[in-house]
Amino acid sequence: xxxxxxxxxxxxxxxxxxxxxxxxxxxxxxxxxxxxxxxxxxxxxxxxxxxxxxxxxxxxxxxxxxxxxxxxxxxxxxxxxxxxxxxxxxxxxxxxxxxxxxxxxxxxxxxxxxxxxxxxxxxxxxxxxxxxxxxxxxxxxxxxxxxxxxxxxxxxxxxxxxxxxxxxxxxxxxxxxxxxxxxxxxxxxxxxxxxxxxxxxxxxxxxxxxxxxxxxxxxxxxxxxxxxxxxxxxxxxxxxxxxxxxxxxxxxxxxxxxxxxxxxxxxxxxxxxxxxxxxxxxxxxxxxxxxxxxxxxxxx
Ligand SMILES: [Fe+2]
Numbered sequence: 001x002x003x004x005x006x007x008x009x010x011x012x013x014x015x016x017x018x019x020x021x022x023x024x025x026x027x028x029x030x031x032x033x034x035x036x037x038x039x040x041x042x043x044x045x046x047x048x049x050x051x052x053x054x055x056x057x058x059x060x061x062x063x064x065x066x067x068x069x070x071x072x073x074x075x076x077x078x079x080x081x082x083x084x085x086x087x088x089x090x091x092x093x094x095x096x097x098x099x100x101x102x103x104x105x106x107x108x109x110x111x112x113x114x115x116x117x118x119x120x121x122x123x124x125x126x127x128x129x130x131x132x133x134x135x136x137x138x139x140x141x142x143x144x145x146x147x148x149x150x151x152x153x154x155x156x157x158x159x160x161x162x163x164x165x166x167x168x169x170x171x172x173x174x175x176x177x178x179x180x181x182x183x184x185x186x187x188x189x190x191x192x193x194x195x196x197x198x199x200x201x202x203x204x205x206x207x208x209x210x211x212x213x214x215x216x217x218x219x220x221x222x223x224x225x226x227x228x229x230x231x232x233x234x235x236x237x238x239x240x241x242x243x244x245x246x247x248x249x250x251x252x253x254x255x256x257x258x259x260x261x262x263x264x265x266x267x268x269x270x271x272x273x274x275x276x277x278x279x280x281x282x283x284x285x286x287x288x289x290x291x292x293x294x295x296x297x298x299x300x
Pocket of ligand 1: 112116117118264
């Protein structure tokens with residue numbers, strides 16, 4: 001192990017998942033030994049927190065590519081229909097002024113306040129998201145995470161058996177979301193309706209998890225109501241306090257989460273007083289089940 005790798009320190013932040021890693025600057029190229037440590041911790045802890053990482057978009061994209069190829073966002077109101085590798089989560093306009101609460105992009109982003117897994121509505125769902133705190137409010141605006149792995153492990157064996165093999169329909173539009181469903185074209189709605197297994201397995205360590213969230217609408221082979229009822233009950237189970245970590249943002253934090261096995265949601269803050277701007281990159285998974293048993297090659 002190199003001197004660089006031995007500087008890294010991993011500290012658990014929650015009884016069942018989440019670790020903070022210190023001793024590394026991610027804004028400059030990262031040694032492969034160090035990335036191996038980060039990759040292993042990502043698969044084990046599911047959520048990684050790094051403090052004091054003053055990224056710009058280029059350095060965030062460069063570091064994110066260690067995890068694999070990046071997604072290009074769908075065109076929608078929150079990116080002004082100009083999608084790229086960076087998704088900006090903010091209540092500010094291009095000049096840095098507070099947006100009115102009625103602005104379509106703010107209304108669109110309210111969907112982030114429901115528990116979800118990024119891009120679960122895509123045929124190849126996201127592997128990881130990396131969120132960089134550029135401007136953070138003094139109070140509120142935490143991001144909350146729930147471990148679908150810890151929740152699955154806590155289910156009784158007979159329930160695990162009953163859920164095994166079920167498949168779930170995920171859609172880009174959330175249920176009962178008539179205003180937001182207008183943000184997507186019919187072509188997008190069709191293309192972004194997909195089926196994923198309810199139970200997924202991490203190919204590196206064999207750990208299983210629930211794969212659910214607000215884009216999960218129905219269970220294949222069940223009535224809409226029955227599927228919906230089970231998905232809501234599982235979401236409630238998965239988001240109990242013992243499976244949840246709430247991240248209070250500091251400027252220059254980077255938080256990385258494993259979309260294969262965790263849910264997350266934004267929490268509200270006083271959008272009429274405080275500024276908040278977080279930049280996200282999203283790493284695409286790999287077909288057929290976003291499996292990645294080995295550390296990815298550096299994407300170009
Ligand atoms: Fe998200």
